[in-house]
Amino acid sequence: MRIISGTHKGRRITPPKNLPVRPTTDMAKEALFNILTNNYYFEDIKVLDLFAGTGNMSFEFASRGCKEVTSVDTHSGCISFIASKSEEWGFPIATKRVDVFKFLEKTQEKYDLIFADPPYNISADEFGLIHHIVFERDLLLADGLLVIEHAKKTDLSNLAHFASVRKYGNSSFSFFKKEI
Template identity: 45%
Template sequence: MRIITGKYKGRHFEIPRSFKARPTTDFAKENIFNVLTQYIDFEEATALDLFSGTGSISLELMSRGCLQVVSVEMDRDHHRFICECIKKLGDKSCIPLRADVFKILKACHQQYDFIFADPPYALKEIPQIPDLVFEKGLLKEDGMFVLEHGKDHDFSQHPHFIEHRSYGSVNFSLFRAEATADA
């Protein structure tokens, strides 16, 4: 796993072979971040990384200068790996939480500039995730939410949807907090 750009550009972390998580590919990660830079300045932003898995997105957000990154992962081994990566970087901007994403979404009162969710593609609750984010008001005005998912999901009719990007088998749906103001 590699950090694409920013202050930790080029840093590599070896993912244990026993991991069940599939990290977002470097190709897909680099491309989606290229798209996202048109919408958001990560410097000084606050971010929430849901279903963090290997921590690849959290580390990328830290490298790009986010003030705070909250990384939520339920699996004990994956959480430990994320903590080890953060420790190796010596960066205090990331708060790794070992918790259930759905409990966090229901209890969270903080707003973020950016939220990224990469749930297991087989998770049956994927269609509800955008609604949970927006119903709880977790995004600041003009905040961005990105949901990584398989090809079987179409969010184009969601009121906050702004665009879809596909890189191989990796799909991203992008949402923005301000979308309903234009409706």
């Protein structure tokens, strides 16, 4: 894994081997950020990274200039790794070791972009629950975007606010847009 662009372009991300993660591939991440770059000025947005794992996506957002990135994961090793590298690299990433669903139910913050990369084996109901809580609790700012990464066989197009899906290898990104 590497950071693709920004102040830390090319920097390798080498997490400990014992983390229970499936990082987004560099190819898929590069394709996603090509889409996001056309829609956002990263220096102006507030990002929430759910199921943050290795911090791969959080590091990419921070390297591209996001001033506020929050990484949420239940695994203490993942959160420790993200916090350690964030401090070492000078990234403005706040880490939260908590269940993602509990975090979404309690947070009072709103975000321009929420990225969720849950384990691919979660149930369709759990994928829907991420979406439901984000929109029910109005966690997106005006023109906000929810991006859910999932296996290409998973179809989330039936959920409200669905805008599009992009497939890259075995991964897909479903985009949900808050209407203003």
